[in-house]
Amino acid sequence: MHAGMTYMERRPEQRDAVARWFPKARSVALCAFSYSDGKPAATLPGQGRLSRYCLPPDYHDVLRGRMESLLSWLRGAVPGAEGRVFVDTSPVLERLHARLAGIGWVGKNAMLISRRLGSYFFLAGLATDLELDYDPPAAEHCGTCTRCLDACPTRALSAPRVLDASRCIAYFTVEHRKGSIPADLRPAHGDRVFGCDACQEACPWNRFSPPEPALRAERSPGLDLDAAARLSPDAFAAAYRGTPLQRTGHAAFLRNVLLAMGNSGERRFAPILEGFARSADPVLAEQARWSLERLSALC
Numbered sequence: 001m002h003a004g005m006t007y008m009e010r011r012p013e014q015r016d017a018v019a020r021w022f023p024k025a026r027s028v029a030l031c032a033f034s035y036s037d038g039k040p041a042a043t044l045p046g047q048g049r050l051s052r053y054c055l056p057p058d059y060h061d062v063l064r065g066r067m068e069s070l071l072s073w074l075r076g077a078v079p080g081a082e083g084r085v086f087v088d089t090s091p092v093l094e095r096l097h098a099r100l101a102g103i104g105w106v107g108k109n110a111m112l113i114s115r116r117l118g119s120y121f122f123l124a125g126l127a128t129d130l131e132l133d134y135d136p137p138a139a140e141h142c143g144t145c146t147r148c149l150d151a152c153p154t155r156a157l158s159a160p161r162v163l164d165a166s167r168c169i170a171y172f173t174v175e176h177r178k179g180s181i182p183a184d185l186r187p188a189h190g191d192r193v194f195g196c197d198a199c200q201e202a203c204p205w206n207r208f209s210p211p212e213p214a215l216r217a218e219r220s221p222g223l224d225l226d227a228a229a230r231l232s233p234d235a236f237a238a239a240y241r242g243t244p245l246q247r248t249g250h251a252a253f254l255r256n257v258l259l260a261m262g263n264s265g266e267r268r269f270a271p272i273l274e275g276f277a278r279s280a281d282p283v284l285a286e287q288a289r290w291s292l293e294r295l296s297a298l299c
């Protein structure tokens with residue numbers, strides 16, 4: 001259930017092997033960086049929606065810097081200590097190690113959830129050759145709740161803690177950079193242009209997000225779809241440099257914007273969709289035609 005993310009087909013036990021990646025590792029320290037103050041992520045009718053994690057600056061760069069500072073501090077405190085930091089791109093499964101380190105439990109939405117932070121946090125880690133004291137794993141606190149499973153628009157959570165990426169809106173809007181979004185899933189995308197928070201918005205533990213998150217939002221979750229569709233590749237690069245949207249790229253962003261226009265039910269988007277329906281890019285042209293039909297059905 002890895003959709004197009006072929007790097008995930010390597011066996012999980014191989015991906016977990018910190019020792020293969022950093023043979024000297026004796027301990028792994030995990031840090032959680034909150035990025036939401038828990039206030040409602042409001043959008044206006046006819047706007048697109050950006051998920052909360054892309055509102056602060058790109059976490060990969062920021063967190064790598066913070067973890068490098070931690071490593072420098074460790075080297076100062078224990079001369080000769082060695083270590084390597086990881087944020088997303090290493091073979092280390094961060095949720096596995098964060099669960100073992102006691103940061104939180106794996107919720108039925110597959111997110112790591114902390115009693116103090118909820119689930120709106122990023123994970124970053126540091127493997128070191130030092131033998132550190134270990135924290136015990138956190139207890140599970142989902143109980144009989146199933147709100148996230150019920151809230152998932154595409155039924156991508158096929159069972160508790162089982163995420164079918166080939167149905168997940170976060171996968172299609174962020175990682176599926178080339179090609180179309182499957183037509184049967186498009187209506188359920190709603191206004192989402194980048195990422196999806198539905199299974200976290202539903203979670204009661206996110207009522208406890210800290211008022212002062214570690215990473216501050218720098219943009220609004222509401223996206224002006226009309227302006228977004230008119231961005232040239234250069235204007236897109238300038239607007240989203242240093243954010244996760246930059247990595248997804250202009251063509252996939254446009255495809256997602258056109259899809260959200262179709263789901264908006266707003267006739268004012270028809271002229272711009274008609275323009276894209278004549279695009280030389282077959283993915284954009286097909287998406288625009290679908291969105292025009294969707295608008296006709298909704299209006």
Ligand code: B12
Nearest residue numbers: 051088094095096106110111112122123161170171195196
């Ligand atoms: C690939 C990936 C994705 C894929 C998911 C693929 C998948 N099937 O997991 C896609 C693109 C869909 C995705 C989406 C999102 N992602 Co992502 N993603 C990753 C990435 C890079 C690798 C995850 C991976 O390899 N998964 C494979 C499975 C096997 O591993 P796992 O997800 O860690 O699963 C563990 C648990 O589920 C647990 N488990 C499974 N079953 C059970 C049962 C029991 C009883 C227990 C106890 C445990 C347990 O064991 C597994 C191994 O440890 C990680 C960063 C990293 N390097 O870890 C970020 C990461 C998981 N993503 C993150 C985020 C923020 C998101 C989104 C919220 C983004 C968004 N707003 O759109 C969504 C959330 C979707 C969701 N509900 O999980 C954060 C999660 C933080 C947190 N609090 O949990 C991470 C850790 C990035 C980071 N550095 O902070 N993501």
Ligand code: SF4
Nearest residue numbers: 152168169196198199
């Ligand atoms: S991120 Fe969205 S589509 Fe993916 S599992 Fe959560 S609610 Fe479902």
Ligand code: SF4
Nearest residue numbers: 107108142145148203
């Ligand atoms: S919504 Fe309920 S079941 Fe889902 S992760 Fe949160 S507490 Fe667990």
